[in-house]
Amino acid sequence: MRRILFLFFIFLNLTVKADYQWTETCLSAYNYASKLNFKQSQLLIAEEKKQHPTNQIPKFIESHIDFLKAFINENEDDLAKLKENNEKRISEFEEYDFKSPYQRLCVAEMYMQIALVRIKFEEYIGCVYNVRKAYKLYEKNQKEYPQFKPNLRGLGLIHAIVGAIPRNYAWAASLLGLTGTVDQGLGELNTLLAATYHEHKIEYLRDETIVMLTFLEMNLSKDKNSPNIRYRLQNLDDLNEKPFLQFSKAVFHISIGENDSVISILANRKQNSETAPLPYLDYMEGTALLNNLDYSAINHFKKFIRIFKGKSYVKSAWQRIAWIHLLQGDEEGYLTNMLNCKTTKTIDAFTDEDKASVSDANKGDIPNLILLRARLLFDGGYYTRALNELACKSQTNFPTQRDKLEFTYRLARIFDKQNKIDNALSLYEQTIKNSADYDYYFAAYSAFLIGKIYEDQHNKTKAIKYYKITLAMRDHEYQNSIDQKAKSGLGRLEH
Numbered sequence: 001m002r003r004i005l006f007l008f009f010i011f012l013n014l015t016v017k018a019d020y021q022w023t024e025t026c027l028s029a030y031n032y033a034s035k036l037n038f039k040q041s042q043l044l045i046a047e048e049k050k051q052h053p054t055n056q057i058p059k060f061i062e063s064h065i066d067f068l069k070a071f072i073n074e075n076e077d078d079l080a081k082l083k084e085n086n087e088k089r090i091s092e093f094e095e096y097d098f099k100s101p102y103q104r105l106c107v108a109e110m111y112m113q114i115a116l117v118r119i120k121f122e123e124y125i126g127c128v129y130n131v132r133k134a135y136k137l138y139e140k141n142q143k144e145y146p147q148f149k150p151n152l153r154g155l156g157l158i159h160a161i162v163g164a165i166p167r168n169y170a171w172a173a174s175l176l177g178l179t180g181t182v183d184q185g186l187g188e189l190n191t192l193l194a195a196t197y198h199e200h201k202i203e204y205l206r207d208e209t210i211v212m213l214t215f216l217e218m219n220l221s222k223d224k225n226s227p228n229i230r231y232r233l234q235n236l237d238d239l240n241e242k243p244f245l246q247f248s249k250a251v252f253h254i255s256i257g258e259n260d261s262v263i264s265i266l267a268n269r270k271q272n273s274e275t276a277p278l279p280y281l282d283y284m285e286g287t288a289l290l291n292n293l294d295y296s297a298i299n300h301f302k303k304f305i306r307i308f309k310g311k312s313y314v315k316s317a318w319q320r321i322a323w324i325h326l327l328q329g330d331e332e333g334y335l336t337n338m339l340n341c342k343t344t345k346t347i348d349a350f351t352d353e354d355k356a357s358v359s360d361a362n363k364g365d366i367p368n369l370i371l372l373r374a375r376l377l378f379d380g381g382y383y384t385r386a387l388n389e390l391a392c393k394s395q396t397n398f399p400t401q402r403d404k405l406e407f408t409y410r411l412a413r414i415f416d417k418q419n420k421i422d423n424a425l426s427l428y429e430q431t432i433k434n435s436a437d438y439d440y441y442f443a444a445y446s447a448f449l450i451g452k453i454y455e456d457q458h459n460k461t462k463a464i465k466y467y468k469i470t471l472a473m474r475d476h477e478y479q480n481s482i483d484q485k486a487k488s489g490l491g492r493l494e495h
Helices: 004-019 026-035 038-053 057-073 076-093 101-120 124-143 152-163 169-174 182-198 198-219 228-232 243-255 261-267 280-291 297-307 314-327 330-345 352-363 369-379 383-390 401-417 421-433 442-456 460-472 477-492
Strands: none
Touching: 026 038, 026 057, 026 198, 038 057, 038 314, 057 076, 057 101, 076 101, 101 124, 124 152, 124 280, 124 460, 152 182, 152 198, 182 198, 198 228, 198 243, 198 369, 198 477, 228 243, 243 261, 243 280, 280 297, 280 314, 280 369, 297 314, 314 330, 314 352, 314 369, 330 352, 352 401, 369 383, 369 401, 383 401, 401 442, 421 442, 442 460, 442 477
């Protein structure tokens, strides 16, 4: 009997000791982690564990650090470490009864962390499993603690993504018990964002919510130049110390063709020895400079390749280095660097940009300099300069079929951006008609852009028609990103 009572009191003592407090030390540790200053974050975690040994939040911050390392570095060892550590942490959290909304939230977030990194490694089945586990926990938390705002971050993300799935694909999400709409998800995230300005204890969620909202609105909304997005990003504090906010602001300006702003944001960012790098920002800066035909961009691409140990955008960076050589008259340098698209890192390419780079390398075609300059200038939003490159030209000036197709496609894009819609539609249709036997992306993206024009004109029937035409085109360049945009369009119109 004495032994039973002893064990009972030990168990009782353990359940009482587990608490979930966002102390000032925890808030500082989380913010340092989000700034990629992992060393300082770990010091604060150690301090919190010493001061409050029963507080479970430091374990969650450690999982946040593991997640950021795995997500940024794309290293399989980091993914394995995240899985192993989070499975252990989840077991430890689940040893106690769920008596705090933060307890269940931390478990849900740890499942989502694994899911998001698994996407990088194309572990889609495992990713869906983790998302479903997280979703059930978010839902239960919302039911028991409806006023608990931090729950809206994960719930809003899942609701928005599920809501973007077109109706004819929605059965899969429904089968998994996932529901939601884009407006619902964005509404939840906006509610959370507003709360972070009024509740000190959840301020730590503000930056991540801004990043999440920007990503979702850029990908799921038809209005990329929303005043809400611009206002939100223009009123950020301490931007230089927050790489993910730098990324979000740069993405916004890229999407609306304000390339000079992108260059300014990325050129002025602070980097120090205590902060882990976010290599993709170097790739973005190189791309922005190249879009202005500034060949110093080559230094940023080389830096990206040197410090990044993952595979995303590496092949694309080599292609851009090759373009710079070609634009400077060095055809041999172009061919040498294009070879790296086929041999560097892994054979497989994860992003659409990398897949297109490998495809171009395999075909062995040398880009037409006029079209290449026009493409880069267009991507930077320099539409008049891009049009000047093509002025007084016709299809007869371009000997290959690919170049003829790109000529009509590029003119259509420029006219579209200049709001010369009739000219754009005619050239988009011409591009589709002439692209039937080729795997270039010009036809598929032309169909998508026609759909977008009709959606903007509130011609729902024609918009749906062209989005479906886009999805019917298979095995072309940039397949994933173009399909996702078309699916998002159908998701807006068919719900």
